[in-house]
Amino acid sequence: xxxxxxxxxxxxxxxxxxxxxxxxxxxxxxxxxxxxxxxxxxxxxxxxxxxxxxxxxxxxxxxxxxxxxxxxxxxxxxxxxxxxxxxxxxxxxxxxxxxxxxxxxxxxxxxxxxxxxxxxxxxxxxxxxxxxxxxxxxxxxxxxxxxxxxxxxxxxxxxxxxxxxxxxxxxxxxxxxxxxxxxxxxxxxxxxxxxxxxxxxxxxxxxxxxxxxxxxxxxxxxxxxxxxxxxxxxxxxxxxxxxxxxxxxxxxxxxxxxxxxxxxxxxxxxxxxxxxxxxxxxxxxxxxxxxxxxxxxxxxxxxxxxxxxxxxxxxxxxxxxxxxxxxxxxxxxxxxxxxxxxxxxxxxxxxxxxxxxxxxxxxxxxxxxxxxxxxxxxxxxxxxxxxxxxxxxxxxxxxxxxxxxxxxxxxxxxxxxxxxxxxxx
Amino acid sequence: xxxxxxxxxxxxxxxxxxxxxxxxxxxxxxxxxxxxxxxxxxxxxxxxxxxxxxxxxxxxxxxxxxxxxxxxxxxxxxxxxxxxxxxxxxxxxxxxxxxxxxxxxxxxxxxxxxxxxxxxxxxxxxxxxxxxxxxxxxxxxxxxxxxxxxxxxxxxxxxxxxxxxxxxxxxxxxxxxxxxxxxxxxxxxxxxxxxxxxxxxxxxxxxxxxxxxxxxxxxxxxxxxxxxxxxxxxxxxxxxxxxxxxxxxxxxxxxxxxxxxxxxxxxxxxxxxxxxxxxxxxxxxxxxxxxxxxxxxxxxxxxxxxxxxxxxxxxxxxxxxxxxxxxxxxxxxxxxxxxxxx
Numbered sequence: 001x002x003x004x005x006x007x008x009x010x011x012x013x014x015x016x017x018x019x020x021x022x023x024x025x026x027x028x029x030x031x032x033x034x035x036x037x038x039x040x041x042x043x044x045x046x047x048x049x050x051x052x053x054x055x056x057x058x059x060x061x062x063x064x065x066x067x068x069x070x071x072x073x074x075x076x077x078x079x080x081x082x083x084x085x086x087x088x089x090x091x092x093x094x095x096x097x098x099x100x101x102x103x104x105x106x107x108x109x110x111x112x113x114x115x116x117x118x119x120x121x122x123x124x125x126x127x128x129x130x131x132x133x134x135x136x137x138x139x140x141x142x143x144x145x146x147x148x149x150x151x152x153x154x155x156x157x158x159x160x161x162x163x164x165x166x167x168x169x170x171x172x173x174x175x176x177x178x179x180x181x182x183x184x185x186x187x188x189x190x191x192x193x194x195x196x197x198x199x200x201x202x203x204x205x206x207x208x209x210x211x212x213x214x215x216x217x218x219x220x221x222x223x224x225x226x227x228x229x230x231x232x233x234x235x236x237x238x239x240x241x242x243x244x245x246x247x248x249x250x251x252x253x254x255x256x257x258x259x260x261x262x263x264x265x266x267x268x269x270x271x272x273x274x275x276x277x278x279x280x281x282x283x284x285x286x287x288x289x290x291x292x293x294x295x296x297x298x299x300x301x302x303x304x305x306x307x308x309x310x311x312x313x314x315x316x317x318x319x320x321x322x323x324x325x326x327x328x329x330x331x332x333x334x335x336x337x338x339x340x341x342x343x344x345x346x347x348x349x350x351x352x353x354x355x356x357x358x359x360x361x362x363x364x365x366x367x368x369x370x371x372x373x374x375x376x377x378x379x380x381x382x383x384x385x386x387x388x389x390x391x392x393x394x395x396x397x398x399x400x401x402x403x404x405x406x407x408x409x410x411x412x413x414x415x416x417x418x419x420x421x422x423x424x425x
Numbered sequence: 426x427x428x429x430x431x432x433x434x435x436x437x438x439x440x441x442x443x444x445x446x447x448x449x450x451x452x453x454x455x456x457x458x459x460x461x462x463x464x465x466x467x468x469x470x471x472x473x474x475x476x477x478x479x480x481x482x483x484x485x486x487x488x489x490x491x492x493x494x495x496x497x498x499x500x501x502x503x504x505x506x507x508x509x510x511x512x513x514x515x516x517x518x519x520x521x522x523x524x525x526x527x528x529x530x531x532x533x534x535x536x537x538x539x540x541x542x543x544x545x546x547x548x549x550x551x552x553x554x555x556x557x558x559x560x561x562x563x564x565x566x567x568x569x570x571x572x573x574x575x576x577x578x579x580x581x582x583x584x585x586x587x588x589x590x591x592x593x594x595x596x597x598x599x600x601x602x603x604x605x606x607x608x609x610x611x612x613x614x615x616x617x618x619x620x621x622x623x624x625x626x627x628x629x630x631x632x633x634x635x636x637x638x639x640x641x642x643x644x645x646x647x648x649x650x651x652x653x654x655x656x657x658x659x660x661x662x663x664x665x666x667x668x669x670x671x672x673x674x675x676x677x678x679x680x681x682x683x684x685x686x687x688x689x690x691x692x693x694x695x696x697x698x699x700x701x702x703x704x705x706x707x708x709x710x711x712x713x714x715x716x717x718x719x720x721x722x723x724x725x726x727x728x729x730x731x732x733x734x735x736x737x738x739x740x741x742x743x744x745x746x747x748x749x750x751x752x753x754x755x756x757x758x759x760x761x762x763x764x765x766x767x
Contacts, residue, residue, distance in 0.1 A: 055532065058560045058578055060738055121691075174536055179453070181534045183460045184496075185738050189453050196449035203441040207434040263579070266558055276558065278537050389608075389624065 024150060031148035032157050034208045035141060036164030041201035042104060043168030044175060045111065045194045046130060051173035052180060056187045057123065075131040080374035082135030087143070087367025090214070096140035096147075096363055097211045103137025104202050106130075111195040115188065139367030146354040146362060147212050154354065155303055158347030159295025166288035170281050215360040240356030241365055245372050247411035248349060251311050252376025254404040256384045256397075258283065258338065261321055264393045265334060268326040279335060286339020287346075294343045295351075303352040304415045308408060310344025313337045315404045322397035349373065468492035470510055470759045477511035479547045483766050484728075485522035488512060489739045490759035498527065498549075503722065503765065506742075506757045513549045518561040521764045525570030526552065526598060530561030530577070542575050544598055558592055563670065563718045566764075567631035567639075571598050574629030574639070591627040593641065595656065604656055612643055614650060614663040621645045626661065628670035628718050629654075633677050640671045640680065647689060651680065651699070665699060670718040672727075674747075675767065677701075681719040681727050681747065684708060692716075696727065698747045709745055711753045720763045722756075730761045 090099040110129035117123045142158075149157035176190045183189060262279045298306040317337035320330055350366055357365025387396040470490035477500045479485075488499035488510065496516040501508060517529035527545040532538060540561060543554040559577035566573055576593040596603040604610070607626040612619040625644045632638040636656075643652045643661055651668035652661040668682045680699045684706075687693035694716055696709045713731060720728045726746050733739040742763050744756035757763070 054560055054578065055538070058562065061732075177534065177536050177538050180538070181536065183457055184534055186456060186460065189456045192452045193449050196445045199445045200442050203438055203445075207438045275537060276539065385623070390620070 024152070026153050026156065027150065028160060029148040029150075029157065031209055031212070032145055032161055033164075034204055035144060035148075036161045038104065038201045038205045038209070039141070039161065039165040040168035041197045041204065042107065043165055044172040045168075045197035045201065046107065046134070047169050047172030048176035048190055048197075049111070049114065049130075049172075049194050052176045052187065052190055053127075055180075057120075060185065060187055075128050076374070076378055078128070079131040079135035080371050080378065082132055083139050083374065084364065084367040084371040086136040087139030087363035087365070087370075090140040090143060090363035090367075091361055094213050094215065095211060096143040096214060097205070097209060099140040099363075100137045100144065101202070101205055103133045103135070103140070104198075104205055105133070106136065107133030108195070108198040108202050111191065111198050114191045115195070138370055139363045142350045142354070142366045143214055143363040144209065144212055145350075146366075147214055153296075153299055155298035155306070155348050155351040156292060156295040158351045159292040159298075159343075162295075162343070162347040163288045163291040166284045166291065170284035170288065173281060214362050241353065241368070243414050244349075244352060244356055245368060247414045248369060249372045249376045250407045250411055250414075251404075252373045253380050253383075254400060254407045255311075255314065255377050255380050256318070256400050257377065257381040260381070260384055260388065261317065261334065261338060264321045264397055265331050267393045268321075279331075282332070282335040283338045283342070286336050287342040290340060290343035291347060294340070295347055298344075298348045298351065303348050303355070306344050307348050307352060308412055308415070310341045310348070311404065311408050311411075313344065314341040315401055315408065317341065318397050318401035318404065322394045322401065324394070463491055464493065464495075466492040468494050471508070473509040473511045475511060477513040477549075479522065479524055479527075479766060481524060481766055484722075484742075484757065485520065485527065485764045485766060486742060486757060486760040487517055487520050487762040488759065489733075489761050491736075491739060498522075498529070499760065500766075501757060510757075510760075515543075515545065515549055517543075517762075519564050520762050521564045521566050522766060523566050523568060523570040523764075524766055526566065528564050528566055528573050528575070530557065530564050530575060532561070540577060542573070542596075544573060553598075555596070557594075562591065563593075563628050565629050565631060565718070566598075567636070568633045571636070572596070572631060572639075573598055574631070574641075576627045576629070591625050593626045593629060595629060595639070604659070607641065607654070607661065609659075610654065611660045612645070612652065612663070613660060619645050626652075630671050630673045630680070630718075632673055633675060640673060642669045642671065642682075649685075651682070665704065668697075668699060669694065671699075672719045672721060674721045674724050676724050679724075679747065681721065683715055683717070683719070687714075696729065696745060698727075707747070707749055709747070709749060709753075710751065711743070711745055720765060722765055728756055728763045728765070730763070733759075 086099055086103065090096045093099065107130050110126045110133060113122070113126040113129065117126050145157060145161055146154065175193070179186050179190050179193065258280070262276065265279065266276060294306060314337070317334050320334050320337065323330065349369055353365050353369035354362060384396065384400060387399060391399065468490045469492055470488065472494060477498065482503050483500045484503055484506065485498060485500050488494055488497050494512045498513040498515050498517060498520050499510040501510050515529060517531050519530040521528050525547060529543045529545055530540070531543065532540055540557045540559060541554055542557050542564070544552045546552045557575055557577045559579040562578055563576040564574060573596045574593065575596070576591050579590050579592045593607045594604060595607070608624050612624055623645055627642050629639050629641045632640070639654045639656070641652055641654055641661065643650050643663065649667055649669060650663035651665040651671055652663050654661045667684055668680065669685065671680045671682045673680055678701055680701060682697055682699065683694035684697040685692045686695050693714045696711045696715050696719065698707045698709065699705070715729050715731060717730045722728050722744060726744055728742055728744050730740050730742050733741055739759060740761045741755050742757040742760045743753045745751050745753040
């Protein structure tokens with residue numbers, strides 16, 4: 001390997017057996033704990049609002065929401081592209097915390113706007129700001145996790161973070177609906193409570209998370225003159241990262257949005273119609289329970305393997321959703337498989353991307369992986385929508401499943417090639 | 426980080442947390458108290474002491490007057506719309522009634538919030554109900570009360586996950602008959618079947634005296650049509666462009682609708698009337714954007730809801746004559762979702 005990797009050893013798996021005496025025991029870094037708490041508070045804040053926003057717009061403001069859906073698609077695209085840019089900015093400044101703080105801060109300011117936004121355009125602006133804020137913060141925050149974690153337990157640390165994150169994502173909607181249950185028109189109260197959570201989240205980040213530095217580009221650890229500054233496409237040709245991005249892109253293109261899976265379940269039996277909001281919470285609960293165990297598995301058994309196995313769980317979920325048998329059992333099994341998919345891929349992909357990126361380009365690499373996944377999944381949703389109407393829900397699911405099976409095999413070969421220098425884990 | 430610095434940071438964090446939690450808690454407590462007071466406060470509209478009765482020659486609506494009875498079904502005589510209103514003890518988001526029965530779309534709030542269509546008998550007792558997959562938007566009954574049309578916004582959990590599409594279904598009031606999702610009907614435009622993925626159907630209106638024919642809005646690829654539907658043939662045939670939320674006049678000759686004069690993203694809906702025999706379109710003088718399915722008071726006059734300025738959650742029903750020279754005027758204050766019992 002060239003010195004661009006700064007002599008990092010963690011490209012190779014732990015030299016000893018998982019239980020080997022040479023390996024330092026797992027110690028949860030307080031930085032990661034606090035970052036998890038920040039994400040948890042922020043997710044309570046954002047998910048409580050997004051759960052009730054459709055109801056607020058149509059039921060309370062009396063606006064039609066079709067246009068809102070179109071605009072939100074544009075926003076998601078913008079948010080996806082912002083991720084790689086924020087990662088790049090973070091690398092250039094060498095200070096991920098500042099960039100992350102800007103992202104969390106922007107989302108918090110958007111919550112203030114929500115209290116005053118009356119009309120359709122004001123609301124759209126607020127939601128756009130929130131989305132952009134989310135796009136900005138993700139890559140630098142994951143970079144902070146990487147620099148704080150023990151390399152041998154990277155995926156497990158990501159698992160801890162994603163677990164806390166999902167406690168917030170599952171709790172937010174419940175909190176919002178609890179407030180509306182007490183006060184049917186209590187939307188303003190939900191917005192105020194959401195702002196409170198966002199503010200505490202930003203305060204925890206600002207006050208408790210240290211301003212850890214990542215190496216700036218050019219400052220090669222061994223004092224050699226580094227490569228020229230600026231974003232270089234060459235980064236994407238890092239031996240592993242390029243392959244990882246291709247594999248993640250292929251799999252992302254075959255990942256149908258959760259919304260569609262829930263709609264397939266709803267289409268099959270009326271049971272799911274009534275419990276629709278709980279489908280989302282159920283997936284999140286499985287995700288948060290499995291995030292740490294699957295992170296541990298990724299550290300021991302290989303991150304790429306777990307990442308691909310997660311997509312096999314998704315494949316099983318598709319087939320189960322397409323199967324003619326409905327009812328409680330298959331529906332719950334679908335949710336569990338979907339949760340397994342997220343737990344096995346979300347944090348694990350970040351851990352994998354960070355391993356394959358040189359330290360001075362860490363946040364850019366993380367942002368690139370997120371951008372690829374977000375854009376390919378958006379494309380997948382549009383494509384699946386077409387398939388849905390052309391073939392009907394079940395047939396569309398089967399087609400998506402077959403393509404995914406091919407994608408899993410293809411990405412296995414792509415990733416195996418990229419990780420060949422590693423001895424079999 | 427030094428020990429003193431660390432202690433200072435923790436101190437600031439605790440202070441910020443205490444302040445923020447205190448402020449939000451106080452806000453919530455005040456809001457809850459105000460809600461409790463509002464619920465029991467005297468209604469801002471004049472409410473009759475007796476319960477509402479379904480009577481020919483009256484208007485049924487959703488009462489949006491703050492105070493007691495908010496959201497409940499109300500009725501007033503057609504001739505005396507600003508008089509005392511009678512309330513039925515049933516709350517709905519959207520309501521439509523005939524002399525035989527009433528359809529009520531509502532949100533069941535709880536930790537699991539879901540949505541329901543309830544068919545009420547003439548004595549306000551629920552006859553049947555079924556779950557609907559999204560937020561109530563429009564509902565209509567056929568004149569004899571035998572068919573129920575519902576349009577809801579199907580949402581994923583979050584604001585983008587499943588897009589915002591509508592689901593429109595016609596259900597038989599009795600028995601198990603129904604159309605299923607109207608998106609599965611064959612959509613025919615100029616004799617060609619449209620199979621594009623993004624078909625959306627909303628806003629059904631029934632043809633008086635006919636059990637098979639209805640009208641609705643169909644949209645695909647940015648185009649919007651008025652379609653004539655046939656339940657038995659499972660077809661939707663486009664008959665005019667740019668008609669949203671059609672409403673057939675009691676004599677069956679004209680359709681009142683909302684016409685978008687803005688852009689698809691920044692809609693401005695004008696009230697318009699289409700003569701079915703001649704295809705002549707008349708845009709009325711109402712300058713505000715009307716986002717409602719219009720109801721005919723009689724063969725000449727239209728009723729529609731508009732949000733009340735500066736009072737979120739409250740609205741008024743306005744009237745305008747189907748004549749370009751006519752000006753709109755308030756018909757029923759603090760009301761929404763009108764239907765005329767004839």
